[in-house]
Amino acid sequence: MRDALLLVAVDPSIGGVLVSGPRGTAKSTAARSLAELLPDGHFVTLPLGASEDRVVGTLDLDEALRGGEVAFSPGLLARANNGVLYVDEVNLLADALVDVVLDAAASGINVVERDGISHSHAARFVLIGTMNPEEGELRPQLLDRFGLMVQLENCFDAEIRQRIVKVRMAFDMDPHALRASYAQEQQRLAQRIREARAMLPGLPFADDVHPTISRLCIEAAVDGMRADLVMMRSARALAALESSEWVTHAHVERVAPFVLRHRRRDGADAPGNDAANESHARSEQSPKDERQSAAESLQANGTANHEDTEADWGYLPPEPVGLSTVKSVIPLSALSAKKR
Structure with a gap:
């Protein structure tokens, strides 16, 4: 988690970090501790109950129609510029808001449009989203737009x-x-x-970087080209952090788990697993085996759905919380004990 946070701190255009894990695994603590490492050092929380106007900002249309300048009231995206935008329980946030935040995180610009009038401003921030998978998953379309993902587990050491x-x-x-x-x-x-x-801007790439990225993304059977671009930027950020003269395939291999964890297709669980081999194995399966597998899968899914329904009975979503100023946080360097 510390490594992934440092990568997006170096290059926010990576698209942020999604931290998934159970309760009490220092997700929020790490997010807050990162802010003071940045030049401006401010930390903005996006609450669950926030409206779109509060997030993107509002335009005074009456003033614009009277011939004056466009009066813009900044939202949370403007306040987060050059700092950290933290979205706790991002999987419970409205999809439309998640989409807006991810757009700004990827482009570094927030555009507000109302009735033919538009205003844009810089929104270059480090995006950190956290979620507890027990409370639901993000839609795949939104999941893919997070640059990196870290999966935390309970520690039993x-x-x-x-x-x-x-x-x-x-x-x-x-x-x-x-x-x-x-x-x-x-x-x-x-x-x-x-x-x-x-x-970062002038760091050259070794000749073997592009082939390595293509190979890893093909083996993971990812959709589209976003994984390739994010892996390139992440490897460059890692090389810059280590003051390397070149971005090499070794940097790519180290960031690949962060990039592919939430994009890897079923059947491509491990690096080097060829999708063609999986397809060949399925073609070797007899029709009888296929019918039996389908029946077992249907039965397992039915049981799981029944258990999930019983487990979620009476569930109430978390209440939205307001913004708060953090006076003192645990330093990110002090969290090294939690790294492994």
């Missing part, structure tokens, strides 16, 4: 759990002392991001 608890307890007892102990490491991280952003 006793040593790591103790390290996590010790860091959190130290922060609760004296947040200023904990932050001071990680101040130098935080400064180094912030400096790495600034230097990486500066060298």
Whole structure:
């Protein structure tokens, strides 16, 4: 998760990070801690109950029709410019709003149009969306538009759990002392991001980068070309973070799991799995085996749907929350204990 957050901090055009995982796995903590590593260091939360006008901003049409200048009231996208836009429980947000946010994250520009009048402004922010898969999934069309995805799991390593608890307890007892102990490491991280952003445009690609990206995306049987572009940008961001002279296939291989996790087609679970081999295996299956597999799948799906229905009975969606200013957060460098 830390690696993925640093990549989008270097190049927000990657399209943001979707962090999926169960409750209590530091999703929100990591998102808040990233903001202070950025030059402007501000953190904007998009609440579930936000209207479209509150997100994109509003235009004063009466003033424009009277011949005056277009009066624009900035929304959350404008406030998040050069900072972090955090969308908690993004899978519960209205699809139309998710679409607008993803458009701005990918282009770096927000365009507001009302009755033939338009206004645009810079909206270059680091997008971080979090979700708990137990509360529902994003539609595939929206899922694909997140640049990177990280899947968190519960930690059952006793040593790591103790390290996590010790860091959190130290922060609760004296947040200023904990932050001071990680101040130098935080400064180094912030400096790495600034230097990486500066060298990003001129970083050359090695000859084997494009073939490696094409191979990995074909093996994953992804839809469209977005995965190729995101993998290219992510590999370049990683190379810049490491002050490399070239973007190499090694950088591509390291970012590929973040790029392909939410885009990989069924049957292409692991790198190197050839879709043609899977198709050949299906062609070798007899009609009887196919009918039996279909029946077993239908029965399993019916059972799962029945269980899901019972588990969701009486479920109430989370209440929308307002914006809040975070005075002090756990430094991102202090979260290294949670990395593995």
